[in-house]
Amino acid sequence: MDSKSLIGTRNKIGQKIVDPDYLFYEAPRERYFMTGSEVVREAIRRASVDVSISYPITPQSEAAAMVGDLWVEGYVGEYFRGENEFAVMSECAGASFGGARVFTTTSGPGTLRAYENFPMWVGSRLPIMLNMMVRGVNSPLSIQPDTLEIGLIIDTGMLIWHAETAQDFFDYLLKGFIVAEEPDVHLPIAVCIDGFFVSHTKDDVYIPSADLALPTYDPYRSPVVCMDMESPPVRMMRDPFVMKSNYISYATQASWQQETRAACERSRKHTIRLIGGLIEEENSDADILIVSSGTAVAQGREAARLLAEEGIRVGIVKIKTIRPFPYEEIKQATKDARLIFVPEFNVAGWMAREIKACIPDNHRVIAGPHVAGGMTMPPEVIVEEIKKVLATQKEAVHE
Amino acid sequence: MSKEKIKINREFYDIMPKEYQELVEDATYGKEGRGWKDVGESKEMIEEHSLCAGCPESIAFRYVLACLPNPEDTVMVGSTGCTSLVFPHVAVHNIHSLFGNQNAVASGLKRALSYRFPDKVKDVVVLAGDGATVDIGLDMTLQSWFRQEKIATICFDNELYANTGGQSSGLMQKGFVAKMAPAGKKFDKVDLPEIARQSGCHYVTMLTVSKPNRVEKAIRNAILIAREIGPTYVQLYTPCILEIGKQMMEGLQEMRDSEGPGKRFEFKEYISDEAKAYLESIAPKKKRKKVTAQTEG
Numbered sequence: 001m002d003s004k005s006l007i008g009t010r011n012k013i014g015q016k017i018v019d020p021d022y023l024f025y026e027a028p029r030e031r032y033f034m035t036g037s038e039v040v041r042e043a044i045r046r047a048s049v050d051v052s053i054s055y056p057i058t059p060q061s062e063a064a065a066m067v068g069d070l071w072v073e074g075y076v077g078e079y080f081r082g083e084n085e086f087a088v089m090s091e092c093a094g095a096s097f098g099g100a101r102v103f104t105t106t107s108g109p110g111t112l113r114a115y116e117n118f119p120m121w122v123g124s125r126l127p128i129m130l131n132m133m134v135r136g137v138n139s140p141l142s143i144q145p146d147t148l149e150i151g152l153i154i155d156t157g158m159l160i161w162h163a164e165t166a167q168d169f170f171d172y173l174l175k176g177f178i179v180a181e182e183p184d185v186h187l188p189i190a191v192c193i194d195g196f197f198v199s200h201t202k203d204d205v206y207i208p209s210a211d212l213a214l215p216t217y218d219p220y221r222s223p224v225v226c227m228d229m230e231s232p233p234v235r236m237m238r239d240p241f242v243m244k245s246n247y248i249s250y251a252t253q254a255s256w257q258q259e260t261r262a263a264c265e266r267s268r269k270h271t272i273r274l275i276g277g278l279i280e281e282e283n284s285d286a287d288i289l290i291v292s293s294g295t296a297v298a299q300g301r302e303a304a305r306l307l308a309e310e311g312i313r314v315g316i317v318k319i320k321t322i323r324p325f326p327y328e329e330i331k332q333a334t335k336d337a338r339l340i341f342v343p344e345f346n347v348a349g350w351m352a353r354e355i356k357a358c359i360p361d362n363h364r365v366i367a368g369p370h371v372a373g374g375m376t377m378p379p380e381v382i383v384e385e386i387k388k389v390l391a392t393q394k395e396a397v398h399e
Numbered sequence: 400m401s402k403e404k405i406k407i408n409r410e411f412y413d414i415m416p417k418e419y420q421e422l423v424e425d426a427t428y429g430k431e432g433r434g435w436k437d438v439g440e441s442k443e444m445i446e447e448h449s450l451c452a453g454c455p456e457s458i459a460f461r462y463v464l465a466c467l468p469n470p471e472d473t474v475m476v477g478s479t480g481c482t483s484l485v486f487p488h489v490a491v492h493n494i495h496s497l498f499g500n501q502n503a504v505a506s507g508l509k510r511a512l513s514y515r516f517p518d519k520v521k522d523v524v525v526l527a528g529d530g531a532t533v534d535i536g537l538d539m540t541l542q543s544w545f546r547q548e549k550i551a552t553i554c555f556d557n558e559l560y561a562n563t564g565g566q567s568s569g570l571m572q573k574g575f576v577a578k579m580a581p582a583g584k585k586f587d588k589v590d591l592p593e594i595a596r597q598s599g600c601h602y603v604t605m606l607t608v609s610k611p612n613r614v615e616k617a618i619r620n621a622i623l624i625a626r627e628i629g630p631t632y633v634q635l636y637t638p639c640i641l642e643i644g645k646q647m648m649e650g651l652q653e654m655r656d657s658e659g660p661g662k663r664f665e666f667k668e669y670i671s672d673e674a675k676a677y678l679e680s681i682a683p684k685k686k687r688k689k690v691t692a693q694t695e696g
Contacts, residue, residue, distance in 0.1 A: 023596065026594055050511060050514055051507065051511050053507065078510040078511070078513075078514045082503070083542040086503075087500065087539045090497065090500035090504050090507070090512075091505035091506050093500075093504055093507060094476070094494070094503065094507025094510075094511065095507035095508065095511035096507075096511075097494050097511075098512045099511060099515055100510075100511035100514065100515065102507075102511075116497055117500075123494065157556070183486065227474050227492040227494055227508065228521070229400045229472050229473065229474055229491065229492050229494065229521070230404075231400070232400075232405040232419075233491050234419075235488045330496075377420040384602065
């Protein structure tokens with residue numbers, strides 16, 4: 001059924017189906033003080049999710065279990081605990097192939113165990129919402145916050161958004177469904193938060209009434225066929241491309257990959273409208289900038305405040321979407337900066353690499369500070385790093 | 400999906416592909432008592448395939464599709480391997496996603512379809528090879544049975560990895576020399592039918608495809624019981640003639656040679672009490688319908 005026509009009606013549980021824009025911008029919101037896990041519960045309560053399947057892993061277990069409670073209460077259509085993350089992501093794929101709006105959560109090693117599914121979701125154009133509460137993936141075992149796993153999925157073709165705060169998180173979860181399900185996008189989306197820092201701490205969140213819900217997903221707006229035998233089966237191809245070693249089969253594979261990448265880029269216009277741009281700038285005309293995503297931005301903002309007290313002016317660029325990556329926006333925002341610091345919660349510094357790849361004179365990028373393995377990044381560490389680089393430059397000038 | 404949905408607008412009839420015209424004119428959608436005897440008589444759900452000449456899997460595939468009780472509302476889930484070369488030609492919605500995850504995909508799919516269409520029958524049928532079912536996907540095969548997912552699992556057992564060139568698989572006989580078992584396979588053929596029974600399947604059968612009547616009964620039972628009661632498992636011997644050194648005319652004889660008393664594909668069937676009661680409850684109705692049809696005819 002056309003989901004737009006449901007607006008104004010009540011769903012099975014008695015919630016009023018409203019226009020997404022009304023839910024996002026007009027519906028009165030109340031302030032709550034809650035954890036990231038509770039944010040998941042409250043967002044999914046309003047998201048008209050048909051199927052949710054997850055596997056427990058710290059730090060997402062609490063949120064995944066809360067979605068189970070929503071199923072018992074009637075807010076979610078189907079729910080079960082799968083056997084492992086590879087299977088869970090395949091179960092999510094099956095549900096999405098069958099025309100359901102699907103939500104799941106995972107973390108760290110679970111993300112990697114599930115990995116094979118992500119490019120498949122993309123190629124199959126399944127608009128599954130994956131919440132990643134990111135944590136360490138290294139050995140020895142670590143369950144602590146670490147953003148390395150985001151860097152490992154950036155080229156799967158999924159949309160990837162990185163929330164800084166509980167409020168971002170709530171909004172991205174709901175708005176993410178809408179962007180991912182647009183017919184000209186129709187791709188899976190990973191909404192990432194930093195494990196523990198956002199999942200297990202309490203924060204102010206403004207949320208609309210639980211009496212309101214998003215319109216349901218309409219699988220017949222998909223650019224590919226919904227596998228429910230409600231439309232005539234078509235012969236997909238005369239010869240399966242996997243069997244052919246010829247130009248046509250290579251060209252078909254290549255063009256579909258290009259199309260899924262293009263679909264990711266086409267999500268920009270919807271994303272800009274819904275979350276107000278792919279980046280957010282504060283004093284970006286400053287000589288020194290801190291550019292990052294997630295809670296590293298929050299720490300950077302605090303560092304900028306400390307430095308301002310000492311008369312050093314530092315601007316902030318917050319990156320909200322990792323895919324599509326805001327190449328042009330970052331290039332513009334950093335064009336007058338002399339030094340660009342990229343604080344990150346991982347050992348690899350993938351965000352610094354991404355930024356270096358899209359701006360001119362990329363020697364301006366200082367890849368750091370980095371912390372990893374669950375280390376926190378006090379603002380003082382960022383302050384120290386900035387001062388250290390400034391001092392080195394001064395010395396260089398004097399010599 | 401009703402047969403109405405596949406009808407062609409008269410204005411566009413001549414520009415539709417021939418196989419689609421045939422599907423509309425001559426397919427057995429919506430026909431009671433579909434079966435293997437429709438093969439060659441009416442439009443088949445399988446258009447053509449790129450399997451080897453004489454491959455027993457190709458005839459098994461045609462039997463399975465001819466015997467689906469409800470193709471107009473059946474979605475199939477496949478896996479990587481020789482079967483994935485056939486599925487793109489099949490006239491029911493079917494999903495290939497990865498290798499070995501077929502029972503997981505089918506679980507999610509069945510849950511979604513049951514939720515979206517509470518008043519409609521939507522059969523979900525898994526069809527995959529023995530590598531997908533028993534080796535790389537065993538975890539998901541078993542877990543879907545533990546969870547009592549209402550899906551029918553059909554395994555084309557050719558006792559090796561055919562599509563990658565004849566490597567040893569878990570369902571291969573002990574001692575068989577194959578790629579990746581160069582000194583002969585060291586352990587027994589995995590007894591998946593017994594494991595299926597222990598894991599909660601309500602209908603389990605193992606047979607070759609030498610006798611189409613038997614295949615028809617197995618497929619219908621598996622799908623009807625899965626629809627109403629719970630998971631079912633059908634293991635069909637479809638020898639890979641290429642990899643066991645047989646000629647293209649020798650597939651049928653190979654199956655006959657392997658199904659005699661005491662042989663590894665001796666016919667086996669298990670039906671749970673619940674499933675038995677269900678089959679009995681629908682049997683008289685079928686007879687009555689047949690009688691009516693004959694009277695009308």
